[in-house]
Amino acid sequence: MKLSNALRKAAWLFFVFTLNVAAWAQAERSTDSTRSERGPYAIVVSMGGGVSYYAMTLGVPVELERGRTNRLGVPATIRVMWYPDHRLRLGLETGHVPMYRYRGQVNGLPSKVAVSSVPVLLVWSMPLAWLSGTERSLARRLSLAAGTGAYFISSRLDYVGTVNGKTTSLGWMVASSYTQPINRTLRAAVELKWYNSVATDDAAFAVQLQLVWRAFSW
Amino acid sequence: MKAVAYLMIGLCTLIFGCREEYEAPVPYQFVSPPGAGRFTTSIRQAMEGVYAVTNGADRFGSQVALKWTYTLEGADTTFYLSIFAGQDAAFFNLEGRPDSDSLVVAGFWRKLVNTETGLVRFSVRTRRNGQIRNFSGVSRPGDTLMLDGTYGDNSVQPNRRLTLLYERPLNSTPYEILAHRAGGRTSDLLPTSENSLDMIKLASRLGATGIEIDVRYTKDGVPILYHDNKLNLRLIQKNGLIGAVEEYTYQQLSSHVRLINGEKIPTLEEALETVIANTTLRFVWLDTKYIGPMDKVQAIQQKYRQRAILARRDLRIVIGLPSTEAVESYRALASKENTPILCELDTAVTRSLNARIWAPRWTLGPQTEEVKAMQAENRTVFVWTLDEPQFIQQYINEGQFDGILSNYSTLVAYYHYTRQP
Numbered sequence: 150m151k152l153s154n155a156l157r158k159a160a161w162l163f164f165v166f167t168l169n170v171a172a173w174a175q176a177e178r179s180t181d182s183t184r185s186e187r188g189p190y191a192i193v194v195s196m197g198g199g200v201s202y203y204a205m206t207l208g209v210p211v212e213l214e215r216g217r218t219n220r221l222g223v224p225a226t227i228r229v230m231w232y233p234d235h236r237l238r239l240g241l242e243t244g245h246v247p248m249y250r251y252r253g254q255v256n257g258l259p260s261k262v263a264v265s266s267v268p269v270l271l272v273w274s275m276p277l278a279w280l281s282g283t284e285r286s287l288a289r290r291l292s293l294a295a296g297t298g299a300y301f302i303s304s305r306l307d308y309v310g311t312v313n314g315k316t317t318s319l320g321w322m323v324a325s326s327y328t329q330p331i332n333r334t335l336r337a338a339v340e341l342k343w344y345n346s347v348a349t350d351d352a353a354f355a356v357q358l359q360l361v362w363r364a365f366s367w
Numbered sequence: 368m369k370a371v372a373y374l375m376i377g378l379c380t381l382i383f384g385c386r387e388e389y390e391a392p393v394p395y396q397f398v399s400p401p402g403a404g405r406f407t408t409s410i411r412q413a414m415e416g417v418y419a420v421t422n423g424a425d426r427f428g429s430q431v432a433l434k435w436t437y438t439l440e441g442a443d444t445t446f447y448l449s450i451f452a453g454q455d456a457a458f459f460n461l462e463g464r465p466d467s468d469s470l471v472v473a474g475f476w477r478k479l480v481n482t483e484t485g486l487v488r489f490s491v492r493t494r495r496n497g498q499i500r501n502f503s504g505v506s507r508p509g510d511t512l513m514l515d516g517t518y519g520d521n522s523v524q525p526n527r528r529l530t531l532l533y534e535r536p537l538n539s540t541p542y543e544i545l546a547h548r549a550g551g552r553t554s555d556l557l558p559t560s561e562n563s564l565d566m567i568k569l570a571s572r573l574g575a576t577g578i579e580i581d582v583r584y585t586k587d588g589v590p591i592l593y594h595d596n597k598l599n600l601r602l603i604q605k606n607g608l609i610g611a612v613e614e615y616t617y618q619q620l621s622s623h624v625r626l627i628n629g630e631k632i633p634t635l636e637e638a639l640e641t642v643i644a645n646t647t648l649r650f651v652w653l654d655t656k657y658i659g660p661m662d663k664v665q666a667i668q669q670k671y672r673q674r675a676i677l678a679r680r681d682l683r684i685v686i687g688l689p690s691t692e693a694v695e696s697y698r699a700l701a702s703k704e705n706t707p708i709l710c711e712l713d714t715a716v717t718r719s720l721n722a723r724i725w726a727p728r729w730t731l732g733p734q735t736e737e738v739k740a741m742q743a744e745n746r747t748v749f750v751w752t753l754d755e756p757q758f759i760q761q762y763i764n765e766g767q768f769d770g771i772l773s774n775y776s777t778l779v780a781y782y783h784y785t786r787q788p
Contacts, residue, residue, distance in 0.1 A: 208605025210623045249607070255622045262607040262623075304609045309618055312586075314610025316597060349609065350600055 191232040191366035193240075197340065197359030198225045203249040204343075205352045213253040213260065222247025222265070224344075224355050228272060232363075236279040242270045242296055242322070246344050248351045260308040266346055267303075270296035270322055284330075294324040300346035318348035328361060336361040391482040391556040394522040395475040397462055401443035404463045405470055410504045411435045411446065413512060414491065417785050418531035420452075423518065427476075427529070428454035432537060432784035433514075436571040439645050447572050448472050450531075451781035455480045456756070458777035459487055460572050469501045476518060479555050479775055486525050489516030494532070537784040542763075543650055543770025544779045546575035547752050548594055549638070552774050553602060553627050560602070560626035562592040564633050564641045570648060574780025577650025578642070579687070579751075579772055582635055582664060584657050589617035590635035590664050594656070602627060613657075635664065639671035643678055651684045652709060652772070655693040661686065665706050672705065685709045685724060694720065711751070714741060722746070726772070729753040729762070738767050753779075 203220035224247065230240030248264040273295055278288035300320040306312045326340035338359040345352040403411065418431050432451045437444050450459035461474035470491035477484040491502040493510040502512060512533040517525035548561035550570035557573075559565035562581055570578050581594040591612075595601065598608050598615075604625045608615070615624075620632050633641075635653070642648050653664060668684050675682035685707040688694050694716065697708060710722040714737050717725045725741045726749040727734060738748050751772035753759055759775070762768055763782045773779045 206605070208607060210606055211625065211629075212622055251607070260623070264607045264609075302609055304607050306608055306615075306619060306623065308623065310616065312608075312610070312614050312619065314598070314608055314614060316599070316609040348599070350605060 188234050189366050190234065192364050193230045193232050193238075193361060194364050195228040195230070195338065195359045195361045196226070197338070197357040198223060199340075199355055199357035200224075201246060201344075201353040201355035203351070204354045205350055207249055207251065209251050210255060210260075212255045213251065214255070216251055216253030218249065218251040220249050222249075222353070224353070224357065226342075226357060226359070230272070230274065236275045238274045240272050240274070242272045243268060246353055246355070248302075248353055255308060258309060260306075262304065262306050264302065264304045264349075264351065266344070266351065267301040268296075268298065268320060268322065268344060268346075269301070270298035270320075272296035272322070274324075290328050292326050292328065294322075294326065294340075296322040300344075300349070300351075302346060302349050302351065316349065318346045318351075320344070320346040320348075326359070334363040336363075389482055389556060391477060391484050393475050393477075393558045394484060394486050395460075395473070397474070398465065399445050399462060400465050401440070401445055403444075403446045404465050406435075406446060406463045406472075407504060410470065410491075410502075413504075413506060414448070414514075416512075416536050417534045418514065419534050421530045421532050423527065423529035426454070426518075426527075427452040427457050430534065430785060431459075431531060432781055433531070434537065434574070434780070434784065437647065438568050438571070439647075448474075449572050449574060449777075449780075450476075451574055451777050451784065453756070453778070453781045453785070454478075455483070456775045456778045457483075458573065461487070461489070464488075470504075472514075479551075479777065482556060483520070485518055485520040486522065487516060487518040487529065488525050489514040489529070489531075535787075538786045538788065540766075540783075540786070540788060541769075542783050543577050543749065544575050544776050544783060545577045545579055545650060545652060545749065545751075545770055545772040546570045546573060546776040547579050547772055547774045549578045549580050549592065550575060551776065555774060558628065560628040560630050562594055562633070563626050563628070563630040564637060565628070565630055567638060567641045567648075568645050570776070571646055573776045575648065575776040577648055577652065577683075577770070579652040579654055580635075580638055581654045581656045583612055584659065584663075585612070585617040585620060586614055587616045587618075588663060590657075590667060591617065591620070592633050592635065592638050596656070598624065604629070635667050636671075639667065639674075639684065643671065643675055643680060643682065649681050649683065650770075651682070652687050653685065654687045655689060655696070658692045659696065661693075661696040661700055665700055668707075669705050672707075683707060687711060687726070688720070688722070709749070717741070717746070718744075724749065726751055729758065729771075733762070733765060733767060735767060742767075742769075 201222045201224045226244035228242040230238050232238050246266045250263040252261040274292050276289050276292040300318045302316050304314045322344050324340050324342040326338045328336045328338040330336050338361050340357045342355045434449050437446045448461040456479035459476045461472040464471040464473050473488040476487050492499050492513050492515050493502050494513050495510050514531040516529050518529045519525040550566040551557045553561045580592050582590050583593050593612050672684050687709045689711040708722045709724040709726050710717040711726050724747045729750045741748050747769045749770045750768045753771050754774050760782045771779050
């Protein structure tokens with residue numbers, strides 16, 4: 150699925166800009182004369198699942214009779230983050246986010262529609278506290294995340310045949326999480342998320358349980 | 368903590384920052400009584416013309432053009448008065464009020480370049496030696512017709528003076544005012560959706576003498592009117608369905624999809640039936656948005672050309688060829704008899720197809736020599752899709768094209784009818 154040229158250009162410029170943000174942050178660190186070496190760095194993988202609630206107005210055909218709608222879904226997410234030696238972390242996230250479903254009868258025939266998305270997002274996250282407090286302090290375990298990128302939206306219509314429709318939309322995500330250490334490399338997290346796909350006017354609120362694994366560090 | 372604060376501000380802006388929704392709802396409820404009421408043929412003819420704006424010029428410009436149009440519903444004819452202004456693509460849609468003892472028209476005004484709209488009401492009067500009296504339908508020498516009224520913003524009752532003073536008749540030079548997407552774009556917040564039956568009925572009131580409509584095929588081969596290649600929220604109400612229009616059957620689209628203002632996606636046959644049965648439009652441009660065989664569209668075109676002839680309608684239905692793929696589809700037709708076409712490619716292709724209409728893109732400029740050469744070969748030349756007021760004015764004043772396709776047919780109507788030969 151191709152994004153329009155303008156959208157692609159805007160997304161690319163935004164991506165380049167975000168790389169710069171990370172570079173600026175590191176450049177500031179290098180002026181710290183108390184440390185001669187950088188690091189440690191880590192690659193952290195998060196996998197999670199939970200429950201989502203479709204939070205926008207549902208669009209249901211006026212002809213739908215005996216209609217039943219379902220705003221709840223079970224989203225699954227995987228996120229790979231680079232944890233540098235400063236607060237701002239950068240990574241990629243994808244997964245599967247159900248949006249909504251409805252079913253009923255149209256002109257006396259059964260009709261069923263389901264909408265879902267696969268977001269592919271560039272994500273930044275940061276803990277609320279960084280060098281202050283202790284390892285046990287709440288602020289160091291709470292973090293915020295935001296991301297932007299593409300949502301690959303799918304819809305399936307079952308009505309006198311089946312149609313699988315696809316489109317791509319720009320979108321964004323914001324999240325906040327609490328992370329509880331389990332051992333040196335594993336942590337458990339609870340994350341509250343808001344997914345928003347702009348072109349299709351879809352948005353879902355999700356609560357996820359995540360397993361956070363420090364896969365590499367150097 | 369500063370970074371956290373900045374991040375929080377950014378996130379809040381992202382979440383709560385509003386994306387403004389633009390709306391321009393029509394503030395007037397049309398009674399639309401069949402017939403002309405007190406506005407007899409002679410009165411309507413007397414009223415049509417170019418008027419000076421003596422009160423309200425700051426809002427609508429110094430002159431306007433008045434023209435009556437009508438729509439048909441079975442045996443009923445309903446008349447509307449349109450007023451076209453040059454400033455901000457403003458226009459007025461009015462109807463004769465049956466609840467008045469004198470000649471009164473009321474309706475709404477709208478500016479297409481923004482969301483400004485409001486109510487308006489006029490009494491038809493005459494002025495003679497400084498004395499103003501209600502117009503009874505008979506003009507005496509020395510009388511000047513005037514529309515004396517008030518206008519307001521949005522649904523506020525009209526309270527600001529608006530006076531129009533008759534200056535001269537409308538420019539009667541033959542010219543095609545072609546409205547894009549059956550009348551205008553959905554994005555211009557018109558009261559009906561683009562490429563809908565209601566928009567076709569509205570087109571004349573927006574100044575159009577003809578329309579361009581976008582033809583696609585459904586999965587089961589039904590020609591329909593739809594501009595974009597995908598279902599999207601720019602054109603349809605939210606229903607969960609996305610993807611290419613061609614993936615859906617007509618039954619699926621008809622039962623599940625509504626255009627942005629609630630209309631069904633019409634078939635090409637429904638659209639042409641509406642043109643013949645309900646309007647006075649004299650030109651239909653079938654823009655080829657599909658890739659593939661053209662035979663079904665050709666059959667429908669020929670069927671409705673015959674219907675128009677039987678109904679004694681001066682109506683041209685032409686197939687637009689905007690691309691080499693469309694030209695190939697046309698060339699592949701078994702017979703090209705009785706299949707009028709319009710070519711949007713260059714003059715060489717137009718000549719090779721023997722298309723009677725050439726329609727270059729307006730950004731290519733006036734192309735004076737080419738246009739004259741094509742007209743000398745008895746071809747008609749339209750230009751598309753021209754929305755820039757200064758170029759609409761320039762192209763009309765230069766007078767070389769035979770018509771303009773525009774999203775702002777009201778503006779083309781204004782510049783055409785007010786042009787002084």
